[in-house]
Structure formats: C-alpha cells, structure tokens
Amino acid sequence: MSSHWNKDDMMTIERYLDINMHYQPGKNNNQTGKNRREMTVKLCARFNIVDPILIAWLYGVSHRRALEHLNNLANKEGLLICVHTIRAPTGRVYTLSYQGANYARQLLSIPVIFRKTAKPSLQINQNAVIHNLQNAYILMRGIHHYDAEGRHAPxxxxxxxxxxxxxxxxxxxxxxxxxxxxxxxxxxxxxxxxxxxxxxxxxxxxxxxxxxxxxxxxxxxxxxxxxxxxxxxxxxxxxxxxxxxxxxxxxxxxxxxxxxxxxxxxxxxxxxxxxxxxxxxxxxxxxxx
The missing domain is CATH 3.40.1560 (type ii restriction endonuclease, domain 2)
Structure with a gap:
C-alpha cells in the first residue's frame, strides 16, 4: 500500500489489522464456550458495545441463548456491564467492565481504554448506539463471509x-x-x-x-x-x-x-x-x- 502514514502509525494499524477476528466453534462445548467468551470480550474492546442481535448472528444461536451468554459474562464473570437503553433494538447493550478491560488487554495485546463513570449508561454514546452496532456487524460480516458451498471466503x-x-x-x-x-x-x-x-x-x-x-x-x-x-x-x-x-x-x-x-x-x-x-x-x- 502506498501511504503517507508515518512509520509508527502504519505499524500500529497493521497490528490492529492482524488481530484474528474470525470466530470458529470449538471441537467440544468447553472449547466453544471459551472461544465465544474471548470473541465477545474482543468485540466489546474494539467496538465499545455489543448486543444480543450481534451475538446471535455471529454464533448462530437464538436470541435467548445470546442473552444468556451476555448475562453470564456480566453477572457471573464480571467481564461486561449491561446498559439499558431505548436506543438499542433489544433495549440493552453490553460494554466492558474494569475486569473485562484488563482481560481484553491480555487477549489483544493492544491498549484498551476504560473510563469509570458513576453510571454505566455514561460509558457509551447513546446517540450512536444503532450506528455502532450496525457498523460492528458490517466489519465482522466481511470477515465471516462464506461461498455457496459453505467454505470460508472472507x-x-x-x-x-x-x-x-x-x-x-x-x-x-x-x-x-x-x-x-x-x-x-x-x-x-x-x-x-x-x-x-x-x-x-x-x-x-x-x-x-x-x-x-x-x-x-x-x-x-x-x-x-x-x-x-x-x-x-x-x-x-x-x-x-x-x-x-x-x-x-x-x-x-x-x-x-x-x-x-x-x-x-x-x-x-x-x-x-x-x-x-x-x-x-x-x-x-x-x-x-
């Protein structure tokens, strides 16, 4: 690529581009659960928010199963925070907790910004919720593209x-x-x-x-x-x-x-x-x- 980025910026961009964002189920339920846990945290770290629609599509599960997955990461593992908002199609989105941000840094080896606020709703841009969710879908959709015979063709x-x-x-x-x-x-x-x-x-x-x-x-x-x-x-x-x-x-x-x-x-x-x-x-x- 012919570019006028400076060397440091270009190296940073390549680091982000090289992060593996292709989700694949595991060989067993335990591995699949681990893969989903890691991918959901990576999505939150990179796009700031996720919701049940995005998770259900990416993992090929029902809305109920997607909600269970997200609530488990929020309520049991403490990696996510649930934010209720009328701006989201499902009435809720999820963002990283402080613990989740630390875990994301380990997974991604890139800076992950966490801003602690008095109210979780202040951690997200309410005016851009639907825009950000759709944007995350499109960027992930291109990576998860398959041909007519079901072969991965990003x-x-x-x-x-x-x-x-x-x-x-x-x-x-x-x-x-x-x-x-x-x-x-x-x-x-x-x-x-x-x-x-x-x-x-x-x-x-x-x-x-x-x-x-x-x-x-x-x-x-x-x-x-x-x-x-x-x-x-x-x-x-x-x-x-x-x-x-x-x-x-x-x-x-x-x-x-x-x-x-x-x-x-x-x-x-x-x-x-x-x-x-x-x-x-x-x-x-x-x-x-």
Missing part, C-alpha cells in the same frame, strides 16, 4: 474499528471513517468503511467528498465502501456525488483561482467510492425486524 481479513482509527490518527483534514478493512487476496487493499444511517445535505456531502479526496491522495485508505440500511440513502448519496463531480470541476476556488477539484480528482473519486448496496436488506432484516 471479503476482508482484518479490520480497524472507528474508535481505534480515531485514536491512531486525529486530524481535521482526514475523513474519520467508521473503520478500515484489509481486502483479502494478493493486493491487501486498505479500504475505509462508512456506515450511512441518515440523509445528509448537499453541503455536508461536499465537505465529506473533499475529505475523502484528501485521504485517498494521502494514502490513508485506497477505497471507500459506503454502506447503509437504506437503498434510498445510498441512491441519494450517489445523486449528490454525481452533481458535485460536475460542479467542483467547474466552480473556481477564490483563494487558489483554480477549480476545487480537477477532472483527474473527480475520476479518482468515482473509481474509489464503492456503494455497497448488498448489505441494505441484511441490515434491515437484522436491526429493523
């Missing part, structure tokens, strides 16, 4: 979550995407993933588009995957982008006396922004039954 083999990405690189110029993934295959292309849950104005799309361009040219990621629970949201984004590609190449920036972007820039954006509509129906079925 779309990507590594990920960097949104909280991790923001900690590694904070800048007003870069577009802080909702995660990075490393595509499977020989090229190992690094792609930004954006979870689009709502309609945005054209002005907002304009700002985001210019930041995508900056990050693509700087090599922070080589493609951008746009994902949503709504086909209409993706169509709206594509419509605005089409208009902006034309407008930004013809309108002049008063400061530079040049167009805001060149035709080459517009071509780059058109080639590198991918609208992943295949996930819309999955997200609808899972999170909006």
């Amino acid at each position: 779309m990507w083999d590594g990920l960097v979550s949104e909280p991790e990405f923001c900690r590694i690189y904070a800048s007003n110029s870069i577009r802080n995407v909702d995660g990075l993934v490393r595509e499977s295959g020989h090229n190992k292309t690094i792609c930004g993933v954006e979870m689009e849950n709502s309609f945005k104005t054209k002005a907002t799309r304009n700002t985001i588009l210019l930041r995508y361009l900056y990050s693509l040219k700087q090599g922070h990621y080589e493609k951008v995957f746009l994902v949503s629970q709504s086909h209409d949201i993706l169509k709206d984004i594509r419509r605005f982008h089409t208009q902006l590609f034309d407008e930004l190449t013809t309108a002049y920036n008063k400061k530079t006396k040049q167009p805001f972007i060149t035709t080459h820039d517009a071509d780059l954006l058109q080639q590198r922004i991918i609208y992943r509509s295949k996930f819309c129906d999955e997200l609808q079925k899972l999170f909006y039954p």
